[in-house]
Amino acid sequence: MAASLKNSKLAFIGGGNMASAIIGGLANQGIDKQNIIVSEPWDVNREKIAATGVRTTTSNVEAGQDADLIIIAVKPQVTKTVCQELGASWAHRATLPIVVSIAAGITLDSLREWTKTSEGKTAPIVRVMPNTPALVGEGASGLYASEDVKENEKQLVDALLGSVSKATEWVDKEELLDVVTGLSGSGPAYFFAMVEHLIASATALGLPKEQATRLAKQTCLGAGQMLVTSSEEPAQLRKNVTSPNGTTYAALQTFESLKFDEIVDKAVKAATSRAAELGKS
Template structure:
């Protein structure tokens, strides 16, 4: 198995997430000519061509001799893309590792759709990234088919590390739905929290600009403390909560309004919806 630096990489789809990963790979010194992107939209394709990677509009051309193929298209078109790729791989002795970031598409579907005409199936890894990957601060969940080797997993880890600071491998595919409810959808939860903090502070007299700067930096600082501290989140919360102080008053309000239950229901709702979408798209 070649190293990431030596591998030929094909991206099927050149949208935001694919562009983020490509940018991370290039910044880490991966040879631009080893990256081939198939993208139908002129604007996206031109942006990627300007980076120096190879581009095409033909999926089978990009994936013809790739060692790793990253499926980065809309879930609704994944089946057609995989069938096109599988048909083009029939003459290959060794099939590529397929990494899918198409939300909700099951491992079984990906293997069946990309099967070659002589019945072989590529080794497949499903990945659930999140949008902070666009700024190199992503968190990803991953699940591999049983035939994926340790070396192939390490290759995928290297690929994701270009944009993801945390990649967690789960041992059951349904746990990717939980990852979706937690970190996949999670950035929106924090955006909503900051949005409401800004609105509240503005209603109390701060300017929109002041409230936004203070709230966003508070979110960034708290996140950095969570990542860098050896304390659990609960302990960090206690560290800033003096008895009967200002933070205590706020947290008591959260508790009285069912904050814990609200977060629990929200994560479960996102997880359930991810499972529902996966079942629908698999048909």
């Protein structure tokens, strides 16, 4: 972990699902909770975060006032208001904080415009698309920064996400973050949906639900571990399970006849387009 991250003051604006996952992951990595403050208007979420020992407030301005890194973790639709509030409060600051936005689709141009101070100063901004497995230190994050962001600033953001992610991928075009959103940002939900369906099918076929759940979860975990540890490609790992004319073949033929590839392709494209749309609305 970069020493500078350890010493940095972190402010999360919005303490919902994704912020909680990153904060939980940071705490697991030994980041001092006293260096983290979360601003969250909803009592239930705020109290949940406060119970973990992290400082909380209802004021975005207070959270951001002396932060080195400000993580904008509100819904895309709320991002403009929050950014304007923060930018307006930075007139007194000699050095502006690094702004990290995790809001799906919201572009750097918009973020830069909204966070501008009254004297027209702009903060260094990095866009990140993390995912909820950050909570268990297994996140996957896509990152993008424009050329005005300095190398040491990028390194700090990389260290922040890297401490809760196993993959931190800098993309070289901003639009590619929408694809990252359709792949890994939303991706955990695709796998959870798959496991839900596996459990439902096996239960309908007579397996007790608890056993089906344990078997499905472990199958997902085992397959995931093979994907990251094996030198073989995903296609080869699939072939290794598929005996000629055996059970897997029967299942995969069913996937193929129902055009599984098209279903996945359409789903990833839908999420990617929705991310782009969120940035425009």
